[in-house]
Amino acid sequence: MAKSLKGTVPALPGRLIGYARFSTVDPMTDAQVGELRAAGCDRIHQEHGSGASRVRPVLARVLKELSAGDVLVVVRLDRLARSVSHLLDVIEGLEKRGVHFRSLHDPIDTSTPQGMFSLQVLGAVAQLERALIAERTKSGMKAAKARGRIAGNPGLRERRPEAIQAAAAARNQLYLEQLTTSAQTWLPTVKQLRPQHSWDNVVQILNRRGHDWTVERLRRAVHRMVKEKLADPELLARSPRRPPEDRLMKLVAAIAIADPTLSLRAIADQLDQMGERPVRGGRRWQPSSVKALMDEAFRFGLLRH
Incomplete structure (x- = not known):
């Protein structure tokens, strides 16, 4: 078909x-x-x-x-x-x-x-x-x-340097073509979140939206896009250090930035599916807990009204 x-x-x-x-x-x-x-x-x-x-x-x-x-x-x-x-x-x-x-x-x-x-x-x-x-x-x-x-390339079987270089160049070109073809589905989200948010948070948000990234693969992809002048080098800057207790606040902010239409209940459901433990105890996240973290994110300037 x-x-x-x-x-x-x-x-x-x-x-x-x-x-x-x-x-x-x-x-x-x-x-x-x-x-x-x-x-x-x-x-x-x-x-x-x-x-x-x-x-x-x-x-x-x-x-x-x-x-x-x-x-x-x-x-x-x-x-x-x-x-x-x-x-x-x-x-x-x-x-x-x-x-x-x-x-x-x-x-x-x-x-x-x-x-x-x-x-x-x-x-x-x-x-x-x-x-x-x-x-x-x-x-x-x-x-x-x-x-x-x-079957296969005789030059590669015989480990000829020119054949190895040609195969590496072909793989490199294919990788870049795949990145540029798919960039519109993931790069805008990266631009929204980096460098204010960690690579871990960005990967979690992308994967919740149907992607299958790891931190290593995403960083490699962004590095390549920057090298080809298809993305801003600022995306690779180090994210600001924050105390460990701010991690959930940053995560909630990242989810809200990636999809501003999500309700408090929808964000709570995403946190449950990510396996995050509720800050107030219990088995499931509640919208009130999400709102408290979002209010804190507004105070720290991570979110804007």
Whole structure:
């Protein structure tokens, strides 16, 4: 079954934001910009870089700044993504936030039923492509085994330095691509909480929202985003030291910052699920205990009215 891209509730008309990507060897930059202007784009962001990589700082910044109702516009699909799967990942992330996508030279416009249908067709093509690749890989390994050949990279088996370096570079590139693709689902929360709150608290909040981080992996991810200039170095600063008794106050504040819509009862339920012991004893947290900690957090400036 193709990857599902559920439509969102139609938002009020927003801005048309253009994105143009130019190859480092392509001097023709005016054509894309001219088409985007003619399409009515309020702003046009330009990026120079190869289509072979997902690492695009300008695109990452644009995706983060888009708001519900906005429309991201490109001249052609290949200006945005290097593959069908990458395109679907980006558009799915936009749709979850109420942002639409339009390609001027392709039948893709997620604000229309026809455009969404075309997107579903692309999803089916991507799934078929993955299935065919997997089938060819298995067949190739089976044939190689029948001929007595060992599957895998001969250079790695023989520990050749150039093969080891190439494999490490490929893993490094893949890791960065995965981070930049998923950043919009976790980096905003990190920016809200760091460095005022500890890495432990940030991880607890993210995991309560459906992620699966450890402190070590999250710190490594943020370090990499900072290195690529996709995040502020301030996120890595040491969190302020506080007495041990302030830990619960900071934790409650972190939960409230991550999701300001939570009620006192909902925060109490989260503390129970985290295995935190109530400050006043008993088996379960009560909204009154949560309120007392939040009042204290307001006094210390961790929360603002």
